[in-house]
Amino acid sequence: MMILAFAGELCLITVLFFAIYSLKRHPALPKTAVLTFGLALGFIAVTASMGASRYLGDTAIIGWHDWASYWSKTVAMPLYLCTLLWLWSNGPRPLTVAFAALGISPVLGAPALLTDVALVLALLRLIQCCAPKPQLVGALIALGLVPLCALLPEPDLAMGLFHLALALHFVLIGCFIQQQKAA
Numbered sequence: 542m543m544i545l546a547f548a549g550e551l552c553l554i555t556v557l558f559f560a561i562y563s564l565k566r567h568p569a570l571p572k573t574a575v576l577t578f579g580l581a582l583g584f585i586a587v588t589a590s591m592g593a594s595r596y597l598g599d600t601a602i603i604g605w606h607d608w609a610s611y612w613s614k615t616v617a618m619p620l621y622l623c624t625l626l627w628l629w630s631n632g633p634r635p636l637t638v639a640f641a642a643l644g645i646s647p648v649l650g651a652p653a654l655l656t657d658v659a660l661v662l663a664l665l666r667l668i669q670c671c672a673p674k675p676q677l678v679g680a681l682i683a684l685g686l687v688p689l690c691a692l693l694p695e696p697d698l699a700m701g702l703f704h705l706a707l708a709l710h711f712v713l714i715g716c717f718i719q720q721q722k723a724a
Contacts, residue, residue, distance in 0.1 A: 549704025619644025
């Protein structure tokens with residue numbers, strides 16, 4: 542049983558619903574964007590719920606959690622960030638499509654690192670285009686902390702901090718969305 546990893550997953554699930562709720566409450570956004578954002582983050586939340594069960598000791602779910610984790614990283618994460626770019630970048634739409642294609646390219650056999658590159662580039666583009674920037678800079682830093690958690694020697698602590706860093710990322714994205722609403 543990995544209590545810290547379980548607690549990290551619960552925090553992540555809670556924060557994902559906060560981020561979805563933040564966008565859903567935003568007036569006058571295209572329903573397609575809200576649906577896409579909600580489906581992407583909803584899939585990540587389902588994956589996190591599988592992880593919570595896994596870290597409580599349910600070994601039967603390990604394969605499903607690993608499968609869902611792969612799809613969360615290579616499809617749901619790029620999809621959610623590209624939705625934000627689509628809504629707030631004021632830039633060329635082909636660039637958003639390029640980030641999405643780069644992000645999901647590992648599904649077609651490209652190196653998995655390309656997903657990470659696409660996520661960072663999409664966040665940098667949002668930082669360039671949008672105000673307030675502090676939340677986006679913090680979200681980028683939090684996302685950068687995620688792979689560093691793997692360097693920790695204790696697996697429970699590493700997975701707990703991994704999920705807390707992801708949760709921090711989504712809290713800051715939710716705050717960014719709410720600031721956009723106020724602007």
